[in-house]
Amino acid sequence: MISTMTTRFTADTEFLGALFDELFPIGRSISGPGLRKTLGIFARYMPLEIERLESGQQVFDWVLPPEWTLRGATLRGPGGDTIADAARSSLEVVNYSEGVDRKLNLAELLPHLHSIPRLPDAIPYVTSYYKRSWGFCLPDRVLETLPKGEYHAHIDADLEPGGLEFGHCVIDGESGAEILLSSYVCHPSLANNELSGPLVLLGLFDRIRRWPRRRFSYRFLLNPETIGSLCFLDRYGDHLRQTLEAGLVLTCLGGPVPHLSYKLSRRGTSLLDRVILQTPRERVALRSFDPRSGSDERQFCSPGFNLPVGQIARTVYGEYDGYHNSLDDKAFMGIKPLVASIDEIERLLLQVEIAGTFRNLSPFGEPQLGRRDLYPNTNSDKTRNHSADSVLDSRVFLGRVLMILNYGDGEHDMLDIARRCECSLDDLREVIERLEALGLLVHDHGRARTP
Amino acid sequence: MISTMTTRFTADTEFLGALFDELFPIGRSISGPGLRKTLGIFARYMPLEIERLESGQQVFDWVLPPEWTLRGATLRGPGGDTIADAARSSLEVVNYSEGVDRKLNLAELLPHLHSIPRLPDAIPYVTSYYKRSWGFCLPDRVLETLPKGEYHAHIDADLEPGGLEFGHCVIDGESGAEILLSSYVCHPSLANNELSGPLVLLGLFDRIRRWPRRRFSYRFLLNPETIGSLCFLDRYGDHLRQTLEAGLVLTCLGGPVPHLSYKLSRRGTSLLDRVILQTPRERVALRSFDPRSGSDERQFCSPGFNLPVGQIARTVYGEYDGYHNSLDDKAFMGIKPLVASIDEIERLLLQVEIAGTFRNLSPFGEPQLGRRDLYPNTNSDKTRNHSADSVLDSRVFLGRVLMILNYGDGEHDMLDIARRCECSLDDLREVIERLEALGLLVHDHGRARTP
């Protein structure tokens, strides 16, 4: 059941735009107050259960880092002018910098400065989670003109024992078989990568809870990237192995690209993989699974789990100038592309609902369709009282009934049956629902996986 | 053992033509005296065991209908003239009509009349097994000119509790693994569809009993279509699941088409499927399995059974004008095409006999072929005493011996071995039989399936 304690909302452009503006300035990281504040804002709208693991805890091959608290970070020049200030943008300090309050000359300072020569106006996004370090990020145009003299680097930050959080919730469906929708909330002031994913996730939560029925249960997860999904897997990996039919990491879902782009799961055979494989490429471009780049699907698809989790994007990381720098802002991302992403992913999930295998509950011979008004009781399709069209229509419908019953054996999925019928998956929806209502057909959604 | 109580016969054109003439006029249906009489005629020649199920009995999803007894059916016009009369042709009354004796005007009558506007001279074949109804069938040319006035519809028929029969028999072979040959005997006065199937079935019975050996057992089944095969499956479905290597529904085996046409079983991998897949398409055309049309293979191939049963035809139902109407007569069907069908199907079955997997009984290393006169004892193929041809012949023979022994592992069938030898299946027959006689090879015909 979905808690009614959350605020009512509709995920339209107005709502998403305002929520973006509230979230963007927060200085997020993989732990600390910015992460907690961000999860708290989403928890207003979704009944997120927030879970916490402690610094120093072992999670698979990893040890959770200390929690990072940043109170301020400034770099002042020889003339006292502000070179970098985390209060202007959370990008201007290296994420997970240790505290420092030190005067130093330009040569000493330079190893602590980061810029992008190729993009002289952009401030890069730099992190150092697992090695103690500090630094500032600034436009290369500024860095190039820094004068000699004494600089004052002041980062008011702690790296102390604390914790790390993730939040998740489930909308129950007719079976315990799950679809996972996941995104990450550790990036500071970056828009497409990554506030688009969490906002689209919230939009899909809004849509799916309104569906009249759900054959699957839907789990929504927000975590810090990599380490957060490892923490989630530490607690829920076994559960997912039992119940997960398909999963989707949401990332980079805004920006100018006109179509979605899907990265197949490592297995390449999840329900969603199969739905998208038969979707026209101009609607959803396809990327192979590749462990060398990407987001949390790398953890979900590690060989010890090998979960059926793909990743969906629009303007893909690494393929635009603003990737991991200050050019990735609201103007670049846009709010309308997020709504388009919500629409298109919802449509794919509605297909996932009927794409799987079903079972004919009367599999020994054909069921007697006549007494269920699915078959002409008088075997004469050439009587004068039928128009050619209606005969054709009823024959096509009957043909689909016979195909679904014959191949409804738990081995042929509806995508396969649609191909055999030379029709689309959506063309079968009405027939499927009629047969379900007659008690002749039942969805096979991971029955073996449901406890 | 085949009973010797049956009449001796040879299934030649004369025999089949005379038998056709006896069978054609009988008013057959899925139950009743016409069906019983027809089974009785076949039982003269084959040791058919006739089995009966009772009206009202549940068979899978179906309830057996009452038995239909038709004593006469006439429709007379305003002037007393005969419009339809079941005594002229059993097609002129709707099959399974309830009894009626009623005077009615043309407007009241018309919903009970069936014709084919596209074929104005043909009388259609109409049935209404599972919904109480009555009617007459007549040429559209007649129907179009019926005058107004009072008509007298008289159908002297009962729908009363009774039974439903099918008949079957087995010619035993070396193993209990079975080949099923099936056809249906419920159609009234129609020739190609369906007296051709039962007559070809009888012809194949005649041929197969004459074979010097049979590696498989052959079961012959005649039943009313659909409901009769469901009754058979109700009693023998489990047996077939244990023993059936391949099955064939025989239908529409006469008519003008010069070659056979095979509809693959749902599995597509039965021995017969595999034999026919490698047969030239000009000898046997191929149709995919499709549950939307066809005959009893739809029941055998329902997902609960999924038996390896295909269907073979010549002039396929639905592809000729006379399908399900009075144009389907002896002249259209012909008797010679039936004999050609018997010849060609027998040839396919003879291939099925050797197409499967065999096992090398001396599989550890090559057997010592020299002491069995399968290998030259002096390793010198270039002596002056051999002509090149005989060396080549003996080498080809030896090569086939080595191929069959090496791939005779129960996993590679003889079709595969023939492809590897670049020869035909028939080219291997002599080698197979030599190795069987030497005790080096044994047919693998469903050993695991034989009790």
Add this chain to the structure above:
Amino acid sequence: MISTMTTRFTADTEFLGALFDELFPIGRSISGPGLRKTLGIFARYMPLEIERLESGQQVFDWVLPPEWTLRGATLRGPGGDTIADAARSSLEVVNYSEGVDRKLNLAELLPHLHSIPRLPDAIPYVTSYYKRSWGFCLPDRVLETLPKGEYHAHIDADLEPGGLEFGHCVIDGESGAEILLSSYVCHPSLANNELSGPLVLLGLFDRIRRWPRRRFSYRFLLNPETIGSLCFLDRYGDHLRQTLEAGLVLTCLGGPVPHLSYKLSRRGTSLLDRVILQTPRERVALRSFDPRSGSDERQFCSPGFNLPVGQIARTVYGEYDGYHNSLDDKAFMGIKPLVASIDEIERLLLQVEIAGTFRNLSPFGEPQLGRRDLYPNTNSDKTRNHSADSVLDSRVFLGRVLMILNYGDGEHDMLDIARRCECSLDDLREVIERLEALGLLVHDHGRARTP
């Protein structure tokens, strides 16, 4: 452990040439003093264990023949001139001839003479192991001009109970999973077929014992062809079924052909099959498995064993004039081609060492690469301090690390991973060894097969 009792050697052209000269004249057969002497010569350099089976013993379908001892064989003409003399060449007497001392005229003699009309100067190689017989082999040019008169055939030979030997040894590796290298030592004075195989086998023994590590154990086998490998299988067949990863029968590895030629194992999926399938065809030509011709792989690949054993050659049997006759001499074979064969097969075996499946020992999520210096600790690949090249190099290395860890699941072999990385197998060697050293990866060499 390799015994140190053997003579030190380096398998260079000088060593191999001298050893060839010692071996060539010996009158070898499938049993007897020639076979024993030959095995003794190889045992100087390899710690061969010589095993013996007795005449008359049943080995699978075979009975071991009596041992053949030849002391001399001469055929003298009417004028006392020497027509054939086994002291000139061991080919001049039919191998396994029974003893004879008889005077006979030309007509009586002719059935005992063998020549090759197509090659009038060549002496053929003829055997009659399993049927008592005797004969001489001579050039057709000589045979054609034999005058009438009385001939004296004298073969001083015994066929008495004795034994039959093979020899084998193992170089241990990190696992008990084995690679088998086998050749045969029953041919008398023939060079390419067959002294090349045993000499190349000895060369590979020399190379492999020098490797710094071996993931597999390597077994070296020398036996009389066919019957000897059956004897070996009789004793070690079960062991090979448990431990064999790949095997290679060495034959015809000299001669003029510039590249190797590999005959796939019957399975076609051994580690060596897979390595060679992705090797350029100009380096190693490919032959399908075929039981109709070849050497001991026919026994190893008989269906009862179906071991993963292929066969490698250079100038293939049956494809050159000198096959099985006196034209197959040292000049035709050459010594340099043997060294080239050793080099090339060693290279293939070095690939086999890393071509198989490995297992990521930290498969739940990605391991934390940063603390193992495999991942940049500061996430900023655009700092001014790196050249583009070094960034690229480290990224390629890191990408290979991630690919190997993700697909290191025991199901994807390194050949597959190399294809996914678009690099060669050798390109992965450094990455594999780094990950092994870090304890993140372990070779999967038949762990299930190792006791």
